[in-house]
Amino acid sequence: MAVKKLSIALDESVAENAASAAAASGLSLSAWLNDAAERAIRIEEGLAAVREWELEHGELTAEELAWADEVLASVTRPDES
Template identity: 50%
Template sequence: MPRGNPSPKLAITIDPDVHENILAAAAREGMSVSAWMTAAAREALQRRAGLAAVAQWEKQHGRFTTEEMNEARRSVQAQLRTSRTVRRPA
């Protein structure tokens, strides 16, 4: 019997072109396919939660202005530039 908290396993079907890209991306990042898929799923879930939070905020306070959206884009672009210069551990 396994000790601790073993990770659940999934059997999934992936389009062939997506499969090739996943294998290549995981190899480039020095990760197992399982670790890469977990990270990708986690990021997608975080993105969905963020979009839901924005929708809820806008429902309560009104839509963001063009200036607010432009400032948000600039902030995200700056963060992306910074994160690309720092290599994350595999």
């Protein structure tokens, strides 16, 4: 995989917390930041898809949003059994 080297600036506390999170995950800071950026991109793409769907079909109802929240919570929280 090709990589592009960048020079970035982060708030000091963000840099420290990111470095700690990377170490706790057993990743380099670069790999951790790459993973975080990939997650943020997927979220933005998903939100754009929802906006596009709503333009064609109308806004999601409160009930539909509540259902989606329940589904997401069930797949993202640790197994409580």
